[in-house]
Amino acid sequence: MKFTTTVLTSLAFLIAKSNAEASLGFDLGVQATDGSCKTAEDYKSDLDTISSQASTVKVYSVSSCNTLQILGPVAEDKGFTIALGIWPTPDSTFSSEKEALTSYLPNISKKTIQAFLVGSEALYRNDMSASQLASDISEIKQLLSGIKDKNGDSYGDVPVGTVDSWNVLVDGANADVIKTADVIYANAFSYWQGQTMNNASFSFFDDIMQALQTIQTTKGSSDIDFWIGETGWPTEGDNFESATPSTSNAEQFWKEAICAMRGWGVNTYVFEAFDESWKPDSSGSSSERHWGVWNADRSQKYDLTCDFSS
Template sequence: MRVSAITSVLSLAGYAAAIGSLGFDLGVQRNSDSACKTSDDYISDFETISGYTNIVRVYASSDCNTLENIIPALKEKDFKLFLGVWATDDTHYAEEKTALSTYLPTIDASYIAGITVGSEALYRGDLSASDLVTRINEVRELVQDIDGYSSTPVGTVDSWEILIDGANSDVITNSDIVFANAFSYWQGQTMANSSYSFFDDIMQALQVIQTTKGSTDITFWVGETGWATDGGSYENADPTVDNAAQFWQESICGIRAWGVNTLVFEAFDESWKPVTSGVSGVETHWGVWTDDGTDPKYSLECTFD
């Protein structure tokens, strides 16, 4: 961890003044039968996590009729949504824009905290920086033409190392909001190094974003972070409940104590996902809650001095 870099960013942003907000990344398929979640399913999800936050993020708008089905739950439970727009491929992207045009007019803009175009599209090489900029601006123009949405922020989500790459600076410049993903687990870190690695990654991203924008007046969140609780180890990173609990306290509570807004990947285990090769089974065990959504796997309380 480069402490000098972190100190300079905190000085620049004034981030220690307030506790960062908490939210959860949310899957859109049911574990019981892999079917798309209904409005009632989202209501149940919101009831489970409402003791900790009223902020969630989804990755796409048209997939599983997500936007259509989640709107009644947002209204009933008074939740805020970071709404994703899947930016690849052309047909999928067109379906996403149709979902925005069709369903955003049916809900007050106050329920939509922001819109993120693409999800690690640069990291995966799905889009060039210039193509992503084009789509961010297209979505912003579309949304601003919807009554009440003229000030809804539009931006993107990508891995922290992509955001600090100067070749992608135009993406930051053209975004109202930027989310940085950082997983110490997927860097193969031991628990002793995990929080140091996480803090350094996020603070590097924040510093570059603010410097590129020439201002601290940009909405920044950790877009994804967390620790798996089961499955195969990745290098020095072991997926256990105890390690996930430690990462929550040291990294998630810690970064929020420094004023950084944080979305945790993810709210619930997703046993509907196929077990992939490599790190066997780990993709199904990132939830803070198990499949049945009863109690959290570990304490989510943070002590902020």
């Protein structure tokens, strides 16, 4: 991996902004082990567990499983923030998402919401074009400008953006989305690139720095709100090319990639908080159920200590 001067400057800027290790958050599933929707009590237990490491979570939809309605008040009570995913396809789902925002955002304080994220790898999956996604981001901004929280404060100044795979973000054809978004979250998985552990952290850094450099160049500024939206390593399942799931490999990726990235000043969401045992195999891989930092019973899998002293 070779860091260019521009990338190193970007990293230096992020470090200067952070003044300490960058923030950590977790992607949070909204279904219980049997596939049913989580209850408020489930979320309370989830956040109590996560609170040992972080105080922010990211979800993928506000209407599915009544996520915003149920999780919003729990997160506020626990002192957590949420990055709220808004699923833009199909149109019927997007309508349900907008209805949930209008109905339930007024019940909580806007300080509970870190960001609104329209789409999760929607460009990567070719669910929509860049111009369509940019339009939907603008539509959500307009919608939020007319919604007030329980204290009468407008949600109009809470950032609205998107989450997508790092390689899609570096594609110049998607510049409209970057220009429209207030915040960009980039996903990068060395596991799904088939990397060995010897190269996993290097690959991860290279992917994220390419995304960051492209975003800064497109925005014409290094002063941007940037997060890693998803990264991690599965503890069980089938190999993917040269990548091997195991608890020891997941811990190594945590130490050498996630801790190191946060040490460089890059805010990071880890995929994911808890194993989701209800999930089926995907793309011929049984790893989908085993990405959690904690098991489904909320027991911790491996050491999560980061050493930021060096």
